[in-house]
Amino acid sequence: MTKLSPQAFLGYAxxxxxxxxxxxxxxxxxxxxxxxxxxxxxxxxxxxxTSLTFGNVLRVMGLPSDIxxxxxxxxxxxxxxxxxxxxxxxxxxVTGQIFFSALAGYAFARMRFPGRDLLFFAFLAAAMxxxxxxxxxNFILVKDLGLLNTFAGxxxxxxxxTPFAVFFxxxxxxxxxxxxxxxxxxxxxxxxxxxxxxxxxxxxxxIATLAILLTINxxxxxxWPFLVGRDPDVRVMAVAxxxxxxxxxxxxPDWTGLMAAVTLSTIPVLVMLVVFGRxxxxxxxxxxxx
Amino acid sequence: xxxxxRVVTRAGRRxxxxxxxxxxxxxxxxxxxxxxLLPTVRAFQISLTDWSLLRxxxxxxxxxxxRMIGDPAFWHSAWVTLTYVLYNIPLQTALGLLLAVLSDxxxxxxxxxxxxxxxxxxxxxxxxxxxxxxxxxxLGLTNAWLAHVGxxxxxxxxxxxxxxxxVAAISIWRNTGLTALLFYAGLQAxxxxxxxxxxxxxxxxxxxxxxxxxxxxxxxxxxxxxxSLVGSFQVFDVIAVTTEGGPAQSTRAILWxxxxxxxxxxKMGYASAISVTLFSVLILVTLLQMRLLRxxxxxxx
Numbered sequence: 377m378t379k380l381s382p383q384a385f386l387g388y389a390x391x392x393x394x395x396x397x398x399x400x401x402x403x404x405x406x407x408x409x410x411x412x413x414x415x416x417x418x419x420x421x422x423x424x425x426t427s428l429t430f431g432n433v434l435r436v437m438g439l440p441s442d443i444x445x446x447x448x449x450x451x452x453x454x455x456x457x458x459x460x461x462x463x464x465x466x467x468x469x470v471t472g473q474i475f476f477s478a479l480a481g482y483a484f485a486r487m488r489f490p491g492r493d494l495l496f497f498a499f500l501a502a503a504m505x506x507x508x509x510x511x512x513x514n515f516i517l518v519k520d521l522g523l524l525n526t527f528a529g530x531x532x533x534x535x536x537x538t539p540f541a542v543f544f545x546x547x548x549x550x551x552x553x554x555x556x557x558x559x560x561x562x563x564x565x566x567x568x569x570x571x572x573x574x575x576x577x578x579x580x581x582x583i584a585t586l587a588i589l590l591t592i593n594x595x596x597x598x599x600w601p602f603l604v605g606r607d608p609d610v611r612v613m614a615v616a617x618x619x620x621x622x623x624x625x626x627x628x629p630d631w632t633g634l635m636a637a638v639t640l641s642t643i644p645v646l647v648m649l650v651v652f653g654r655x656x657x658x659x660x661x662x663x664x665x666x
Numbered sequence: 667x668x669x670x671x672r673v674v675t676r677a678g679r680r681x682x683x684x685x686x687x688x689x690x691x692x693x694x695x696x697x698x699x700x701x702x703l704l705p706t707v708r709a710f711q712i713s714l715t716d717w718s719l720l721r722x723x724x725x726x727x728x729x730x731x732x733r734m735i736g737d738p739a740f741w742h743s744a745w746v747t748l749t750y751v752l753y754n755i756p757l758q759t760a761l762g763l764l765l766a767v768l769s770d771x772x773x774x775x776x777x778x779x780x781x782x783x784x785x786x787x788x789x790x791x792x793x794x795x796x797x798x799x800x801x802x803x804x805l806g807l808t809n810a811w812l813a814h815v816g817x818x819x820x821x822x823x824x825x826x827x828x829x830x831x832x833v834a835a836i837s838i839w840r841n842t843g844l845t846a847l848l849f850y851a852g853l854q855a856x857x858x859x860x861x862x863x864x865x866x867x868x869x870x871x872x873x874x875x876x877x878x879x880x881x882x883x884x885x886x887x888x889x890x891x892x893x894s895l896v897g898s899f900q901v902f903d904v905i906a907v908t909t910e911g912g913p914a915q916s917t918r919a920i921l922w923x924x925x926x927x928x929x930x931x932x933k934m935g936y937a938s939a940i941s942v943t944l945f946s947v948l949i950l951v952t953l954l955q956m957r958l959l960r961x962x963x964x965x966x967x
Binding site: 383384387388390391394395397398399400401402404405408416417421476477479480482483484487488489490492495498499502504505506507508509510512513514515516517519532533534535536537539542566567568571592595596597598599602603613614617618621622626629631634635638641642645646648649653654656657660661662663 | 683693698700839928952
């Protein structure tokens with residue numbers, strides 16, 4: 377066995393510190409979320425569980441629970457509905473954006489049509505516009521269309537395209553071999569059939585990568601849904617959490633309820649990380665390599 | 667005759683391809699026109715009006731921009747945002763670089779990188795709430811640990827002097843893993859034989875880092891620096907859940923100020939003027955990025 381040099385030892389110690397700092401906050405939120413409200417005080421330092429109950433999780437999901445808080449503290453936010461809304465919002469934006477961006481990316485890479493290069497340049501330039509510039513006019517548009525507090529209004533700005541998705545997919549269609557397309561064309565396949573049956577299936581890998589990146593973003597979206605989707609029927613997890621903390625007050629929040637709700641939002645993500653860790657890490661690594 | 671038919675079919679094929687191409691880009695183009703191009707134009711238009719959404723907009727020319735220049739609250743929010751950026755960027759970049767180099771040299775397992783990236787997979791809202799608990803003056807772990815090393819209780823998010831630094835710390839906690847991952851990917855593109863050659867010549871770790879790693883990582887460094895810089899100027903989510911611009915306006919960053927003007931005070935014109943100004947500043951930053959990236963194009967040759 378080789379002996380560790382002092383430098384390497386220090387390096388491992390720093391890495392271990394990063395691991396602890398990454399996970400400890402998530403563990404503490406889990407611990408509080410699964411504790412009885414009365415055990416939270418005077419127990420700040422304890423890293424292990426004092427008590428174990430799913431009562432808080434049940435009560436923030438609107439289910440019968442053995443933990444009853446007084447009416448003032450118990451904010452009536454149903455996180456089961458919020459979880460469902462996050463799921464609907466994420467599935468709609470991710471699938472819509474990938475499908476329509478793939479159509480456009482394929483056309484930009486493979487087909488000749490008038491205005492192609494100008495349009496693609498305009499799409500690229502749109503990537504530089506910060507969200508806040510778009511949010512105010514988009515809010516007014518969605519409001520004028522009567523789509524405030526609907527999923528249609530929430531997904532409208534991103535379901536048809538984002539500059540990033542179009543650019544990302546175009547890059548991959550550019551480098552794919554053209555021979556298969558030609559062969560399908562000679563057999564009389566229509567342009568859409570070639571796209572759907574031949575060109576798209578080759579890009580399974582890049583599409584999975586893009587789906588992972590977009591899912592992370594959509595699941596965590598806050599500002600836009602916060603502006604247009606405040607109604608409990610459409611409110612996503614992030615917005616519901618923000619509303620929960622403003623209802624219970626920042627001074628003395630309902631910590632166990634809040635952390636139970638946080639846990640509900642983080643557990644699906646952590647399960648995904650355990651199952652698809654390698655794919656998630658590799659997808660994020662490519663996101664900087666433009 | 668045969669040649670003529672071929673010409674006709676080729677022209678016909680071109681036309682069919684053009685029509686198909688236009689149909690393919692049509693949905694994305696609708697999205698682009700309705701939610702990118704139109705709102706950008708409207709943002710400029712609205713910034714020239716006095717509009718509460720209740721009555722028809724009233725064109726006021728450049729009055730909103732003049733007002734902005736004389737508005738101490740605007741300059742305060744610009745200053746507060748700048749302090750956030752100055753806390754955030756150097757620390758996040760340095761920590762990300764340290765983490766990337768250490769895992770590249772000592773622990774290349776994907777499991778480690780999956781753990782390091784976990785905070786980034788949480789929303790800013792979740793990160794904000796979890797740290798509100800940890801930084802709580804009474805219940806928080808942080809103050810309990812400070813007490814052990816003999817330091818007094820800190821207000822963190824509830825103290826005007828510490829709130830913005832606390833918000834920056836929360837962002838650093840969430841984003842350092844992603845920064846490290848991007849640097850790690852960049853490190854993989856550096857040929858290993860350069861390090862072997864340097865080691866043969868007796869170079870130590872620090873001089874290899876300075877002479878090989880840093881120069882060859884510069885394109886990735888430029889990309890990460892500018893995207894995180896552009897993102898930092900738009901800090902909002904963490905502030906919205908933890909401090910709402912307080913205490914004593916100490917975390918009223920530029921996006922929070924725009925949000926307040928538009929959606930609390932219903933001054934759409936003034937809010938748009940500030941967002942258009944921010945847009946111009948960020949374009950300058952982005953153009954600078956492009957120059958940096960192109961300048962470093964040939965480092966690997």
